[in-house]
């Protein structure tokens with residue numbers, strides 16, 4: 561059986577404890593994290609990549625994937641005001657359901673019966689080009705810009721040859 565095009569599946573890790581970070585630095589290729597601020601995200605990235613380098617890995621071969629929430633206003637102060645408003649305003653279920661539509665061009669999910677199966681017609685936004693359907697590479701590894709790991713048997717053969 562030949563090797564898969566991406567060599568091996570991409571290994572993702574998420575976890576923020578000391579052991580979790582070490583695990584990610586040891587084997588992770590895609591690392592999920594929350595970033596409450598740019599500074600916090602950069603600190604996490606530097607820490608993780610520093611740990612990976614200390615373990616002999618190339619830090620560029622790890623993709624850090626922060627989950628971010630973006631607030632947009634005409635000025636920084638206005639964006640902060642919108643953030644404060646959204647975080648402090650009473651949260652009700654209908655409002656949360658309405659906000660679910662935000663990444664789908666404000667599709668109104670409140671119109672569906674929550675106890676019924678999800679209607680197929682709600683998937684038309686995929687056809688309207690709101691969801692990415694084409695990628696540059698044919699593999700997830702390629703689209704993340706990660707290198708194909710060397711086959712362990714090839715690697716073992718090469719080091720055996722070097723020892724000769």
Ligand SMILES: Cc1cc2nc3c(=O)[nH]c(=O)nc-3n(C[C@H](O)[C@H](O)[C@H](O)COP(=O)(O)O)c2cc1C
Nearest residue numbers: 573574575576577578579580581591592593594627
């Ligand atoms: C940014 C982030 C994202 C996570 N995403 C998931 C997830 O999608 N599914 C899941 O089951 N656990 C998820 N977790 C939980 C961790 O994978 C899991 O709780 C882990 O054991 C925590 O390790 P830690 O003690 O190093 O934080 C996530 C944790 C973090 C920090």
